[in-house]
Amino acid sequence: MLIKYYDVIHDYYAIKDIDKFGEELGSSLGLNAEETRIFIESQKEQLIKDYQNFDLKDYPSEKTILDYISPSSQSAPFAIGKLYYLYIITDFQIPSSDGPWTVWDRNDAMYDSYLGTMAIQMQAPGSANVVNDGGYYIVTVSGENSGDNIYAWGVNGWMEEAARNIGYYDSNGDGRTTDDMARSIKTWSGADSVIVLYYTHDDMGAYAVGPDQGYADKGAISYWGRSIYGRFSSVPGSYEHESLHLYGALDEYAGASYCGQQSILSVSPMHEMYSNTNHVNCPYSTNSVMRDPYSTNGISLSSMRFIGWGDYDSDGILDPLDGTPWG
Template sequence: MKMKTLPIRNKDNRIGVRRGWFLPLAVLLLVWWGWTGTARAQTGTRETVFVLLARSDPALLAQVVQTVQERGGEVAHLFPHRGLVVRLPDGVRLDDLPGVALTSAGPVDLPLADLYGPEARRLAVAWNSLVAPAPAEPLETLSAEGGAPYNDALVPPDLPPDGGLAASGSGITPGYYQTSEFMAGSVAVGIILVESDGSIDPSTEDWTEDEKQQVFSEIVSALEWWASREPRANLSFVYDNHAFNPLPTGVEPITRPYYDQQYWIADAMQGLGYSSASYFTAVRDYNNALRNTYQTDWAFTIFVVDSSNDADNYFSNGYFAYAYLGGPFLVMTYGNNGYGPSNMDAVAAHEVGHIFYALDQYYSAARPCDQRSGYLYVENQNSQYGNCALNTASIMRGQITPYTLGAVDPYAAGQIGWRDSDGDNILDPLDVGLPVTIGQVSTDGSRAEVTGTASITPYPSAFPYHPSVTINRLTGVQYRLDGGSWQNAAAADGQFDGVEEAFQILLDPLAPGAYMLDVAAVDSAGNVSDTYAQTVVMQMDAADPELNTVLYLPAGESGLSAQAAAVEGVSYSPSRTIAAVRYRVDGGPWQLAQPKDGAFDSGYEPFTISLAGVPAGQHTLEAMAVDTTGYSELQPASEGVQAGGGSSYQVFLPLVVGGT
C-alpha cells in the first residue's frame, strides 16, 4: 500500500507534497474543498476576486473556503495555504473575515502585498498578471507551433496493455492512470522547475527570481484561460508549486534532446521523494499523491526548463513544448522557440489541451480529420491536415491568436469532454444516472422506516479501452409521500459524499393508510434521478392489522353528475393477497369495485367505485377488502358523499357542504 502524502512545510519554507509526511489539519480544508469540484455551474453575474490571507494557515484557509461556498461563491484557484481566487455573486464580500489580509477585484498594490512577505507578493504578482496582463512580445512571423516540425502530442510509453486501464481503477472512480480523462471539476497541478547543479553537464542556465515569477504567473493565466471558457465544466485548480524552489539535476536539460528527460525528471522526482525504476511511474505516483492530498478529481505536472541563455530555446533535437495525451505531464522551455516567455500562457494552454486528450490541429502534426480522441471519442474535424468539416481558429492549432480570441472549436471541446448532447446544461461526462433502490420498509406503532441505496452510473465512455468513470458525488437523497413536498433523507454514514450511499427515511408519526413513496437522488453536478424509486408504505390500523381500505373522495369539485361520478380508493395488506373489494351505499347490498390494473391479485390494489345511479343527496359509502382465503376486512372504510344530478360531490366529515 502506498504511504499517504499530505502537504508539509519543508525546511526551505516552501509548500509541497513529499512522500510520507502528514499534516492532519490540512485535511479539514482539502477533503471539504475536493467535493466541490463538480458542482453545477452557478448562474448570474459573478465577480472574480483575489483573497490573500495574513498568514499561511490551513485551518484559516479552510474557513475562508467554506465561507465562500456558504455565500454562494466558487473557488477557481487555490494556493495552499496562503491565498485563493474566487468567483463571488454580486455584492458578496469577504474582507470582513478574520485572517483575511486583503481582497481585490483589480490589481493589487504590490507594496501592500509586501507587508505580508515574499509568498504574498508572488501570489499578488500572479493575480495582477490575470487582471492587468503586460503586453506580450510581438511576433512578426510564427509558423504553426513556432516552427516546430514535430507532433507535440505524445503517447505515454508506460500505459498498460489494452484493457489494463480498467483494471487500474477501483469501481467507477478514476484509476491510477486516469488522472485527466476529461476537463471538468477540480485539478491539482504540480509546477516543477529544474536547476542544473553542474555535477554531470556544465551548468549554463540559472533561474532568476523574475523568471521564476513569470513562469508561475503564465501558468496560472493559462489555467484561468481554460476555466473561463466553459462555466459548466466548473474548473478549479489547486497548485503544488515548486516554481520558486527549483529542484536539482546533474544535467543541463536544454542542451540535451528532449528524451533525456528521463534523467532530469528522475532527478526532480527523487528530490520530492518519488523514486522508481521508471520516471513515468515516479510522476504518476506524484500526481496520484496530489490528487489524494488535495482530494481533487484530476492531477498533472508541468515541467519547465530554463533556456534563457540558449540561442533557439529548443532542446537539442528541436522540441520546445510537448505533452503526453492524457498525462501525466507536459514540458516547456522558458523561451518556447519563437513564442518567448511572455507568450508562455498560450503555449501552456495548448499543451494542457493535450493533457485532457485534445489532438493537434496544425498541419505539420498530420492528424487527420477522422482521428478520434477523448472520453467522448470525438473526431478531429477542425484539423488543417485534410478537408475537414470545420476550419476555424482554435487553441489546438497553436499560435497566439486563438489564445487571444479565447477560441476552442467544438471538436477540440468534445475531445476534452465539453459536449451537452441533451441540452440540460450538464456536460455529457457529468450527466450521469442516479439509480435508487429501496430495500426494507418496516413499521412499528405509529412510525415507519425505509432504507435503501442510491448510486451513480457513469456516463458511458466511448474511448476504446478507457473504462467509464465519474467524478460526481452523491449530495443527497430526497423523498415525498403521495406527490407531496420533497424532504431530505438521512445518509446512513452521516454524509452523502460518495458514489454509492445507503440512506434512511424515518416517517414518525405516520397515520394509518397506504402511502406512495417516491425517492430520488441528487448529485454534485445537479443531476436528479430520471426515474424515481417507488414503494408503498403501509401503516395498518390497529383495529385490523391484516386488511385495510382507504377511500379517496375529491372535495370541492363541481359539475359532476351522479351518473358520471366515481370514487377511488386502495386496499392493502402487508401479508395477504387481495381477491376483491366490495362496497355499498347507505347500508344497501354489497357490490364489487373495479381494480384499476384489471385484476385484484396483490397486496396493494387501487380501485374505482362508480356512483352512477346514486340518487342526489347525502350518502354513506362503505368499502372493504377480501383476500384469497375469504378473510374479510373487519372494519370497512366509511366516508360520506354528496351526489346528485348536476350537483357536486365531496367529502363531508362530519357535515355535508352542499352543492348547487
C-alpha cells in the first residue's frame, strides 16, 4: 500500500491526505471503522504535537489531546512558580528622534517594570507560589526600529540579533537564538517561566509576540507611549499588561479581541477551557489592566484563568498543576 505513496526522487512517503491514508491503512491492516477513526485521530494529534514541539528535541510521547498547545512549547506557559523577567535595554544603530537610552530613563523603565511585575506577584493565589526574579542586558542592534513587524520578531529580526549580540548562539539549529537564551536562563536560574522584554527608547508602542514566533515568550515596550495616545513616559501598567499577554491573557479593550474568544496566547488546558469573559463588550465587564492598562493594575478573573490561576473543576488544584483539570 505504501508503494504508491513513495516519492522516489525525494525519498519519502508523500502522504497529503491523512483521512484518506488512514482509511486505506485501516483496511489493509484489517481495522474496523472505530479503530480506523481512532488511528486517524491519533495521527493528527501527534502531528500537532510535533509541530508545537519542533524546536524541542525530546518531548514526552505519552501526552494526550489535552496537549494541543503544549506548555513545553513556550518559555512562559503560565504564571506559576518562579517567574524570571529578562529585560533587554535595546539601542539601535540608527536611533529614534528620542536618541539612545539615557541612564535616567533606563532606571525609570526598570523601576516601572519592578512595580508592574510585582503587581502580578501580589495578585497571585498562594497555591501558585509566585516569586519574581529578573535581570537585564544592554545591547545595540543594527538598523532602526520600525515597530511591531517581521523586522522585529522574525527569524532575521532585531530581537534575534540582540540575543546573538549579547553572546548566545543557535545551539539547536532552528534559526533562532531567543529560544536558546530563554532556555539557558531557565536552566541556570531554576525559573519555571522566562519572559523576555525588549525596551526601546522611542514611541513605537508596546506589544507581545505570539507563540508562532518561537519558544521564547517575548515582547517590546517603548519608553514613550505612542503619540496617537498622547505622549507619556513609561508606566507600570504597560509592563504588567504585556507580561500577562505572554502568560496567556487576552486584551479586554474595544477593538482588540472579543467577548467569548479563546486565547491563542494560552497553552493547554487553559486554551481549551476558557474564553474571554471580561472584554469591554461582555456583560459585567470590570475595570482591569488588560482593559484599562493606564488606570488600573487589577487582573480580571477572566485573565487569571488564562494565565493558569483558575480551578476549572473546583478541586482546590490550579489547572496547570491538576492532572485531571476537567474533574
